[in-house]
Each structure stands twice: as C-alpha cells, then as structure tokens.
Amino acid sequence: MFGLTPANVRHVLRLFRQGRRPAVTVYESLGEDFFLAPAPGWLNLGWWEGDGDESEAARAPERLVEVLAEPLPRGGDVLDVANGLGAQDPVIARVCKPGRLVAVNLSGYQLRTGRRRLEAAGAHPVLADAVRLPFADASFDGVISVEAAFHFPSRARFLAEAHRVLRPGGVLSMSDVTVEAMPRSLGDVAAGLAQLRVWGLRTSQLASADKVVATAAVAGFEDVRLRRCGDRTIDPALRLARARLAHPGGAPPAHVWAARVGIRSVERLRRSRLVEYVLLTARARTPGETVRLRDITMDDLTLYENLHTDPRMMAELGGPLRRSGLKRKLRRIVDEVTDGRTWYSVIVPGDDPGAAAGTVCIWRHDQDGKPINEIGWMVLPSFQGRGLATGAVRAILDRARAEGRWDMIHAFPGVTNGPSNAICRKTGFELVGRRDIDYSGRTLACNHWRLDLQA
Numbered sequence: 001m002f003g004l005t006p007a008n009v010r011h012v013l014r015l016f017r018q019g020r021r022p023a024v025t026v027y028e029s030l031g032e033d034f035f036l037a038p039a040p041g042w043l044n045l046g047w048w049e050g051d052g053d054e055s056e057a058a059r060a061p062e063r064l065v066e067v068l069a070e071p072l073p074r075g076g077d078v079l080d081v082a083n084g085l086g087a088q089d090p091v092i093a094r095v096c097k098p099g100r101l102v103a104v105n106l107s108g109y110q111l112r113t114g115r116r117r118l119e120a121a122g123a124h125p126v127l128a129d130a131v132r133l134p135f136a137d138a139s140f141d142g143v144i145s146v147e148a149a150f151h152f153p154s155r156a157r158f159l160a161e162a163h164r165v166l167r168p169g170g171v172l173s174m175s176d177v178t179v180e181a182m183p184r185s186l187g188d189v190a191a192g193l194a195q196l197r198v199w200g201l202r203t204s205q206l207a208s209a210d211k212v213v214a215t216a217a218v219a220g221f222e223d224v225r226l227r228r229c230g231d232r233t234i235d236p237a238l239r240l241a242r243a244r245l246a247h248p249g250g251a252p253p254a255h256v257w258a259a260r261v262g263i264r265s266v267e268r269l270r271r272s273r274l275v276e277y278v279l280l281t282a283r284a285r286t287p288g289e290t291v292r293l294r295d296i297t298m299d300d301l302t303l304y305e306n307l308h309t310d311p312r313m314m315a316e317l318g319g320p321l322r323r324s325g326l327k328r329k330l331r332r333i334v335d336e337v338t339d340g341r342t343w344y345s346v347i348v349p350g351d352d353p354g355a356a357a358g359t360v361c362i363w364r365h366d367q368d369g370k371p372i373n374e375i376g377w378m379v380l381p382s383f384q385g386r387g388l389a390t391g392a393v394r395a396i397l398d399r400a401r402a403e404g405r406w407d408m409i410h411a412f413p414g415v416t417n418g419p420s421n422a423i424c425r426k427t428g429f430e431l432v433g434r435r436d437i438d439y440s441g442r443t444l445a446c447n448h449w450r451l452d453l454q455a
C-alpha cells in the first residue's frame, strides 16, 4: 500500500512503540537504495565542497569517510563501528591499508547486504552492539565510526569500549550529530520529537558537542579535538534532498510524503541552531606514571611551604606567598581533612614511595554567596613534565566517583596557564567561560571549568 514494504510498516509501528533495537528497524526500513541517500549504498550525509547538488552527490559520502579515515594510523588493525551497508569499508581499506579490518554492525541485514563490499575491503564482519564490543583489550590501533554514535544506547559506554579495545596511543576518529540547545518554540519541540521518533532515538541519547568531548575525556581519551561542520554536511545534504523531493521520480508516494515532513523538520532544527554535525578525533591514553595519593599531615609543612613560596610555582597565582602564616594555614587544612570536610592529598610518584611531588585537593567554599566545590593542584618544578598532575587529578576524581562525593566540581586555572587548562580538558572538564578570582588578596584572570561527577 502506497509503496510501503513490510520493513516500512514495522518502522511506522515502531513510531508508537519503540522496541529494543530501534536502529535495526529504521535501517531495514531505509533499505539499500533510499532515494534521499546521496549515493546508492551509503547512509551518511556526505562531505560537500559545493552547495549540495547532484554533480557532487556520488562523491560526497565517500569523501566523508576519507576525511574520517585520514587521522587513523596506516598498516594497523582498524575497527569500523556501525559500518552501514559496507560502502565505507573499501574506502577505509584504501586510505589506511590496515593489517586487519573488522566491521561491526547491530544490523544483520546490513552486514548481509554489504557482504560483497566487505569482501572487496578484506573486512571481517561482526554482528555486535557498539556498547558491547566482543574484542580483547588493546586489540586495535584505530577505531572509526561514521555518523552513528547518536544511535548508540550510551555514548559513554561506546567511548569506554572504544578506549578499552584500542592499544595505548591508538586513534579514535568519528562523526556524530549533536544537539546544542533546548528548543525555544512549540514548532522546534514538534520538529525535535518528530526526528526522535523517526530515527528511533530517546532524549537520553542527545548530547552537545562539549558534552561529547567531555565524555571522551572521561573514557580515558587524550588530545580530544572536535570540529563543528554542519555547513559542510547537514546543510548541503538538505539542499540536495529538497531538489530531489521537487522531482521524486519513481519513489513510492509514502516515502516522498514522509521525507517531505522529515526534511522540513531538520531544516527547522538547523535554522534554530539546535542540531550540529561534528568530527572528533582522540588518542587512547598512554600509560603515564602511576601516582598514589595520601592525606596531607603537619609533617608535610616543608612541601607546603616549598609549593607556596617558590616564584615559579606561584607565577600564575600572583607571585610567591610569605612563609609566615603558612603553618597556620596548613594546620587548618589538616583539621578539615581529619573531619572529612576537605580532601587535600600529597601526590606520591608510583616509582618513588618516599617522595612528595605536590598536592591535589577538593574543598567547599562560598563563591558569589553560593557554596561550590573547587579542585586545585600543584606539582614541584623538579617533578613536572611526567604526567603526575594529570594522574593525581584523575585519581582524586576516580575516588570522588567511587565514593559518590562532591557532585559538581569547579576549576579556575589562570587563563595563561597552558598545562593546567590542558589537564582540565583531558580529565573531562567543560569550559564555562572566563572570570576574575580573588586569591590571597590578589585578583587573577582565570578560566572557569566545570565537571559534573553525577553525569
């Protein structure tokens, strides 16, 4: 009826009752020659150099995969997560020349349909969920995922899995669709809900670009880089879809009607700046030096004094403090640590249990009349450059998560303090903006970072 296939009917029924694996229903319904896909066999929006017309349509989806495959290592073992109809696997094989290429998809139908392309790429197909990858730890050098993470039941679990299966230093390259703001009108709400239903998504799967970066950092990735590029992907693909809908040829009437409604709602979401397309690359953490944290005591007075009176340590904090008064300050801190109000730890390098490299702390205080939790860290110059501060921040955040303590944590590194801002980025903090902070009677120009430990 109206050109609907049995798979289309299942899709329509799933609009009302979602079921367990909605993405499988959606992509079986789209089939292998969906008339709005830029080129047959592809299910991505493409990477466009022009405005989005037929002259570029055959090339754009392939170019998107080339862009994403480019950062992956050459000659290594590569995992392609959510490989669609397999059209991307010969492209990944050509760009990366992998020793081993494995293609994962939740849809057995898509893996079967793409069998020839997978064979041409020398790729091994695996039916699996992106959030439960059936591979050993540290078994790949690169993970690629093209335009699929918004479908995964949890980005956090996918990113943790991607990090687990990557060897240290391995590369993740992925594209994703993000949601950058709350809808501001009823029309936006209706357009957003329509898209969620059609693509079988839940609101818990929506995330902003900043949130995706932070989730990657929490999963253990370093050097996380994100590029917003809806103007090279979504917008030209919408223009192509508009042109095709004006002359739908032999496409089934029900498909044309549904596509008109769908395209109108995506155009609205783009106009309202709600949806964005992002490319993300990141590197799996290389095992840095291990650190141990122990509570600070009055026996650490020399360390505390050295940290606060050294001009190099205090350069970003308005210059060294006077030694007098520091003993009293440390006494107060030790009292707060003893009664559990403050966490203030000495950073002990894993390879030198007798050494004290610096401190890391989380404490609660009032800012603008409201209580906030703040994190801070200092590492002596002779211990810097070994990843001890990053390890210490990760260790104290891991402890906070394990003990369910501190919920939202704020950090205020100086705007010119490159290493401390990098630590915030690496450990999953989100940049909120700039603000002036009072510290020991000085005013410091700082970046404000925030991490929600409950998220």
Ligand SMILES: C[S@@+](CC[C@H](N)C(=O)[O-])C[C@H]1O[C@@H](n2cnc3c(N)ncnc32)[C@H](O)[C@@H]1O
Binding pocket: 023, 024, 027, 041, 042, 043, 044, 081, 082, 083, 084, 085, 088, 104, 105, 106, 107, 110, 128, 129, 130, 131, 145, 146, 147, 148, 151, 152, 153
């Ligand atoms: C928009 S398509 C992109 C397909 C392909 N990457 C391309 O560019 O043509 C999304 C893909 O994600 C797959 N997918 C959705 N959820 C998945 C999951 N949880 N695990 C693995 N694959 C999934 C779908 O089967 C589909 O192949």
